[in-house]
Amino acid sequence: MASTLHDVAKAAGVSIKTVSNVIHAHPHISAPTRERVEAAIEALQYRPNRAARSLRSGRSDLIALIVPSLRNPYFAELADDVMRAARSHGYSVLIDQFDMTGEGELSALRGANRYGVDGILHCVVSLGTQDAALLDELAMPVVLLGERIFHSTHDHVSMRNVEGATAATEHLIAGGCRRILAFGAHPGEAAGTAGLRLRGYETALNEAGIHLDEKLVVPVDRWHRIDGADAMRSVLDSGVQFDGIVAFNDSLALGALRVLRESGLRVPDDVALIGFDDLDETRYSQPALSTIDPDRSAIAAAAVELLLRRVRGDVDDAPAEILIDCALVSRESSVTTQ
Template sequence: MAATMHDVSRLAGVSIKTVSNVINDYPYVREETRRRVLDAIATLGYTPNLSARSLRSGRTNVISLMIPDLRNAYFAELADSVMRAAADKGLSVLIEQFGDRREREIDVLRHPRAQMVDGVLYSVLALDEGDVGLIEEIATPMVLLGERIFNGPKDHVTMQNVEGARAATTHVVDQGRRRIVALGAHPGEVIGSAALRLSGYREALEEAGIAYDEQLVVPVGSWHRRNGADAMREFLARGVPFDAIVAFNDAIALGALRVLQENGLGVPDDVAVIGFDDIDETQYSMPTLSTIDPGRDDIARTAVELLLRRIEGAGAPFTPEEVLVPFQLRTRESTAVPALVR
């Protein structure tokens, strides 16, 4: 038969309450007593009944991460960062995908599963500031990620999109490039990653005294490799002169890189290419891809810490925090700065 808490209590020579305090990591237990209990648990192979424990405590020690698409390498790596940050706090992570459909995103947000966890990290995609009322409806503690809702009713942790794109564009300008493609635009978008990164691109051009040219702004719908490759082929067919690409994420940069090479264009000799996100693959492409590291691990760690703070203070009034994490420029072979390659 499976060992019980009573068995642990008898073997350790302590009360059941003391065993419970050790299991729940109660701080005011003498170290010698804690060690006896832990040794007894190991000897007996005792496993706490987590379901009963959660009923008593009102906590599941599980949080939810709601993201658009694990096929997007950035979100896959973000999920990994969140899971590691959560594990450091003794939390498990339930991952929910909602794709690119607004209706599906709302369904996932309102699903009963969102009420069965201690808290939610929600990477907003299709909703915007007009949907603040919907976000306010969610009683479960929540931290927002992404670039769709700023200064909303929940804590918000995100990256410096404008500043990062400006740094990427300035970097290729500093290499002497003047005909710079902005790859990944979403025409008509006012908020969101594409709009913010286009803004940073334009700011860098203005600072360098380079005229903004709509011909060099290339739309890409979903930011996947295939879409970046297709957009690059269409752009090359137009015959517009260019000498650099600032891609709004790494996946479309990698797709474009393939097409450039298929068409006999050297990178970086003919065209410098830089991406955004610093996904792992960028270090192994040919050539390795310069990119913006948006601070993914910092985003995950900060978001988990904020969420845990709201969980522990559930019901208490608070002023939502807006956190922009630092970014870094990662210069590699695709922009040919040998002295800075790392």
């Protein structure tokens, strides 16, 4: 027979209310009490009856995370961080992904609305400010992640893309690079991730008094390893001279790194390279990849906290826009040992 809340309370020597507070991660529980309750939960293999709790509270304790593609390592690692953050509040996460079109994105959002979740975390890719009103149709709390929609009626959490790309470019300049590729541009984009990172690259060049050579701005439509490899081959075939690369994400950088080494170019001796996102695998590439750490765990924690505050009705103020700080991570790909 399955253990009950009463069984856990009896085993831990506390009230049922205290057990409930521990399960829901209420902050005002002493560490010894929390540990005793958690030990009893584990020993008794207690599992909350989600359906019954949903009927009582009117909430499912389930949120949705909608991402473009889990094949992109950044979103896979972000999903892990979101699940960890949600679990600390007693919530589970339903994950869905969409194809890279506006209609596909809207379809995923409408689908999440039908799954009985309490709220949605949505990584915006193709929607723009003109689509912001459509999110109001969902009739549930929504927190936006990414750069595409600003000043909407929903909370928004993003990273400091401009500052991060500026720091990455300054890092290569400080190492002696003067002809640096901006690797991963999306021509004509201003508000999206690529547009913001290009702005940071341009800012660093301007402050260093380095002329912006448009031939060094490399468009790459999708940001997977294969796209980085293909784009790097095209750059090498074009004969453009360069001594550094600011890749707009780590996957592009890892694809470019493979091609550079195949071509006999030494990293960082011939070409210094830095990515963006601090994926786990960047620590194990050869050489280890320098990158910008966007602090995914802080992004996830802030987004989940904002969403659950809206779910609980704890706030009724204007939408928040939160920018999470980035940090430069210098590794072997940009620092020569000579």
